[in-house]
Amino acid sequence: MDDTPTPRTKRTGLWIVLAIIAALLLACIAAALAGAIGFAVGRSQARAVGPVVEQRIERIPQQDLPLPEMPMMTSGWALVIDVTEDAPADRAGLREGDIIVSVDDESLSDEVTLADLIAEYEPGDEVELGVLRNGRERRIDVTLGSHPDDEDAPWLGLTYRQMPGAPTMYFEAPPVRGRLIPFSG
Numbered sequence: 001m002d003d004t005p006t007p008r009t010k011r012t013g014l015w016i017v018l019a020i021i022a023a024l025l026l027a028c029i030a031a032a033l034a035g036a037i038g039f040a041v042g043r044s045q046a047r048a049v050g051p052v053v054e055q056r057i058e059r060i061p062q063q064d065l066p067l068p069e070m071p072m073m074t075s076g077w078a079l080v081i082d083v084t085e086d087a088p089a090d091r092a093g094l095r096e097g098d099i100i101v102s103v104d105d106e107s108l109s110d111e112v113t114l115a116d117l118i119a120e121y122e123p124g125d126e127v128e129l130g131v132l133r134n135g136r137e138r139r140i141d142v143t144l145g146s147h148p149d150d151e152d153a154p155w156l157g158l159t160y161r162q163m164p165g166a167p168t169m170y171f172e173a174p175p176v177r178g179r180l181i182p183f184s185g
Helices: 007-056 088-092 114-118
Strands: 077-083 099-103 126-133 136-143 158-163 172-176 179-182
Touching (some): 099 114
Antiparallel strands (some): 077 158, 099 126, 172 179
């Protein structure tokens, strides 16, 4: 049998291709018409319902929320990010979100960090931390432990972020491990 295409089979293939193209064009035109009709119907329905919806919507004026009252400070502070389990800070009751503002009544500042103040003590010494929690200032006594890497160095057992200025500048603490710590702790 001869596999060479005849003029008739060439025309048949051409008609099939043309029929497919025509069907696609008709489908596109039908879709455009259906979209236009749907738009027109939806628009007329929205006009009919519009005034009723507008009457039901009531705008509530934005209210200024009161900020938590906190003692005014001009120095730096340390935001507690993590407390090591069974460490001196944990045993004393420090929590994530606490704000440490002083050690034995010596305030933290931009120049003096929490680590600087703690380094002045020995393991076993008891220090009093000035802490802000839920907008209230507290005094928490902590007996310092020995640092796991250096037995002679004092250790609180917490991770913190030293922050400049007064904590009243901030409404929320910086992100910690993908979540926010509420300002009030």
